[in-house]
Amino acid sequence: MTETLMTVIVVTFGGMMITAAIAVLFVRDLLSAIIITGFVSLSASVMFLLMDAPDVAITEASIGAVLATMIFLWGRGKIGGDG
């Protein structure tokens, strides 16, 4: 994997993450927002991997992405509604 390729990946990922983050704020449906947040976390975990941080990547994937998303989903189920 060349550095150029890595840069391209990172720039693409970064752009997507920021777009997704803005989408989290503005998308109507709360469920989508939660899932997009999970996606951002997952992308971050990829970025951690790219920055030579496998421990962090594993933790971010299992805790930051999966667990947090589950908690948010639970919360949404209890509150309901969008906003």
Next chain:
Amino acid sequence: MIRTLTGLIIVLVLGAVAAAVIPEMQMREELQGVGYSYVSRGMDDTGSSNLVTAVIVAYRGLDTLGEVVVLFCASTAVVLILTLYPIGIKASEPSRVVAFTAKVLPAPILLFGVYFIAHSHISPGGGFPGGTVIASVFLLVMLGSSSVPDGRGRLPAIESLAGLSFGLLGFWGIMTVGQFLNNAFLGTGTPGTIVSGGLIPLISIAIGAKVASEFSGVFKAFRNTGGTV
């Protein structure tokens, strides 16, 4: 709308003002400060070939103890609040897919989690992700059955024991070499083997058990409908 714009302006101004720091944050070629020392001495000091684990569990074990306490407090608080004000839903009969998954997957996932924990000083992983993975097994089992599993007292007991053993390991360090949470006083073994890194594996197990029992407790509380927990 006005609020959204105002917020945007505040945030953008903040970003613009803080951006002046960029020239001072240039990329480095060499490790600096304590990072260099960790890398150069880490293996000799701790016997852990995973330097991140060496930092987490050995050098800065106090942070990790704090981290354990954070999780402990958060889970205690969540369980406490949800016990006082139960808002769970009655567990419905699980679908067959879920029930099947709940039967098949636990064993491999459990193995995965245990590996994370036991090998934290050799390879990526550690007590926190390992514990979370194990807790997800619990969640899976719970989802696969129609009733809330009756772990009355058992989860807190594991939690207590795990926490106590972490704490007592800390005091052991103080009593032997006068340094709280020191884990290298028994010798550090050969880096790269499973029995190495001093007490790191033991501490990882304690952390893993604690994290697993805490998250399991939280999952259970999420499903609590007002019965006794």
Next chain:
Amino acid sequence: MSTAFYWSIAGTAAGLVLVGLWGILTRKHILRIALAFTLADTGVNLLLVWSGYLPGRTAPIVDGTISASGITSAVVDPLPQAMVLTSIVIGVAVAALFVVVGVLASRRTGSADVRRMKELRW
């Protein structure tokens, strides 16, 4: 070239922080605010790891490919990674508590809108 890589990560991370802060300031649904916090948290964590990142090196795990003597020029800084591990766990712990409190608060006030939760003021 690696400079571009380096700074694009920082840019992404800083962007996430700012978007997160923006969301915290402007969203009104309590869970959405929690999501915004998670975004900002993710951004900060990226920044932390980034602060210890040295391009062209490997993860701070010693295996057969790294000689003990040349290790200081072979791996990235482990400390920020250790801090981020802590920070991720703390983040999720706070998020869980926040969600639970938020859920109960919105069930009490009948709405998940934080603007409705200002009985206490002045």
Next chain:
Amino acid sequence: MVVALAVFLPLLGAFISVWLSRRKPRLSVIVSRLFLAGGLHSTIVLSIKLNAWSFSDLGNSIILRTGVGAPPLSINLEATGGAVIAAIVVYVAAILGISRLTSRNVKTLPLLLSLVTASLGLLFATDLFNSFVFLEIGSIITIGLTAACRCRRRWEVAVKVALVSGLVTILYLLAIVVIYKTTGELRFEALGMLHGFPALLVSGLMLTVIMTEIKAFPLSGWGLDFYEGASPGFAGVYSATWSLAVLMWSAGILPRLPIPNLQILAWIGAGGLVLGQFAGFRATSPGRMMGYSSAAYASILLILAGTTTGHDYLQLTLVLMIFAAIAKFTVFMLADPENENPLKSAAGNLLLLPILVIAGIPPLPVFWAKFKLLSILAGVSPLMLAAVVLGLFLEAVYLLRLWSKRPVRFLKNGRLVPAVTSLLMAAGAIWLTAGFWRSLSFSGSLLSSSTLRILFMTVFGAGTLLTLPGAWNRIKGERSYWFWMLLSGISLTFLPMAGNGITFYILWEVSAFAAVIAVSRGSRAAAGTFWFAVFAAASGFLLLASIVLSRSMFIAPGIPLILVAIAALFKLGQMGAHLWSVRAYSAAPATMSAFMAGTSSKAAVFLLVVAALGTGAVAMPAGSVLAWAGVLTALSMAVMAALSSDYKKVLAYASVSQMGYILIGLGLASVMGWTAAIYHTFHHFLFKMILFLGAAGVIFRTGTSDYNRLGGLIRRMPLTFTFTLISVIAFAGVPPLAGFGGKWFLYNGLIETGWLPIALIAMFASVVAFLYAFRLLHAVFLGQLSTVNARVKEAPLALLVPQGILTAALMLFSFRPTLFLEHIVPAIESLPGLKGVAPVINGTIVTTPLGNWNAWAVGMMVMGLFGFAFVFYWLSGKRPKHVGQLDIGFAGELPPSAEEVHYAGNFFKPYRRALAFLPRIHAGKVFSGITEVFKIAGDSVRAIFTGDARTYLAHSLIFLVIVLIYLRGGI
């Protein structure tokens, strides 16, 4: 080892209790207490090892190494002396608060225990990231316990705390990124290694984090809501554990912030103090008041960080923070948890001590720190000093309101907490007072003339002794107040012995607040106490400001002198401050009114004398201001007295009016004027005491002070009447009795100086004085006896004997004024800076430029004439006809109201009409105007706390942006 036990024993307890609390709840509480007790023991051992109790080597420390290796690789916990003392407070609060917190749910135990560990961890932390972890533990526990306690608005509070701590997390981590990236270090020392913009960015971020965490204005919104909405049990424990730890931690970080000029912190603090306390001034909920008070302490911390260093800094922060924490803890623990609005039904009596501690009243511990802080600020910037004094005053006002509006209630249980904390606060007071003892002086050097010193001490001492017996006679609804009156009197008695400003100030404040407490124990006290307390606080703060501004010596000319003059005028009840005096005199227990009007008001005269002497003499312009203030008060208050129809109110107005003459005398700055003032001071003491003690007797027997329900008491209380008659003659200023002497000297002085308009108004005022004196005698003692009072007895001996003694003294000095003057006049002549000629004393004759005054001859002559008239009257044989009070001659017509029927009703109707041309002086309006301005200011400030949690977050971010822009010197 000991440090590890101190920090981590509670954590082990928490780990155990999470399991035990489910199995054996009671046992788990006991076990937790044991763990806490063990930890407390360890901290005490530490404090002894560190010799922390001397408060002098607070920087000493014992280090606990953790992990592997040594810093900067690993993390140390450093138990410094100051942190250890704070840790002891944390433990004590946790042990005392445990039963309150677990009374509903034992499962909160692990959280409480972890909170102790987190607090100690933060107190001992030496590493930035480590502090972050502890901060997070604390926030999580705060959220959890807020939500778990039973209080109606817990969810709202929990959400707000969670949001704010989330933001703090992000900002703090950003700071850590910058710090680590640029220095490669995480210890506190790393802050000092920063340069250039990273240093400024980190400073801005850390400052925002700290100010949000310690709830400093304007980032205090969430804290206010927290204190108002959280359950008092948890709020109390929080304030003495976590909040204390965060404050002490911040105190460690703030001076390390890498900004070029740390003094900016002090300005942020001072500005926040004033604005925040303006907002607090408007708070209505007790919990919120406590929140504003903690914002005040946070601001003070910033001020300290910006102006003090080294040992002073450690000591001041420690003393301020721990005692405020203990006091706040006590206040919250006194709240009644069963009540819907718990703090509003707090135990009223026990609330006083913690509130006085927080307000910083001497000699309570916080005072010493505040005094030292103000002394330091006087050298930094007078503007900052003014801001801080104003802020502290506003804080005192709402704290006093909190106390004075409390209904009296006692806790059914839980006396242990106030007992222990009161003990701690008292011990602190004694400890610190002992520490500062060397700075006190009782050489009496403030007033060089020993004669005058003895005179004032006699007045204060005799006044206290003569009123004390009367304090045992209480009417229904009054609570025991003799102790407070005695305390007030004792401090007054020592006042002339004060050798420097601070000693004077302490005695002054103790006396004033003891009087406040005594007044508050009257049956109708609610209305009067608050304003009395406010003016006492105001005069106290003015005095304090002038003392610190003058530096060591008592009073310097210029602003300090003006402040002292205003303080004294407030105390005298002059210039509109009669607002408090009239209310307080009429609300206080009757004997207490006598003490205040007759005795403690002379303290202000003493202050003015001292102040005038300290600056050579009152300068001419200031003197004429004083004189005009005096004469206008004399007139307006005399009019008010004439028109009032309440016994005690009349006396109150009369007192204030008489004080006006003293002011004129002092304002003259001549020997004659001062002779008049001192003479009048002494004689006013005599006759006002007689009058008020007489009034106390009447009120004690009849239960009322309303003219319309009195009358004809001459036959039931002949002795009281006699004494009252004598003193009325005396203070009306008619020869032969003593009141005349004062006026004689006064007119001499006025004519000598050429202040004729003042002389004319003063003369007119004394005519009015005659009117109200006349009315008083009539309304109370003459006329028809009310049927209600048909059986009242003569006043008790405890009141009569002092009146008799005072009357004897009055008669003696009336007929032989030279006995008094031959000591006083030389003393006044010897004072520096007074102009004009002195009266010459020759035997019984006093000679002034206007003529001779032979009191003995005049007295004899008047007595002779009086006797002649009496004999003539007796021989004429005309006797008054006895008419019952309700025996009315109206023909079949019902009188409209009692006032129309009563002899004394609308007594001065003709004069009221005649005096209508006089401008109605409503000085009260000036103060209500000021209050109104304060209210508007407060409302506009506190409008920023909208209650929307996101606004609070915006405050923090906007503050951060502004600080960064400021530090960068522009965008």
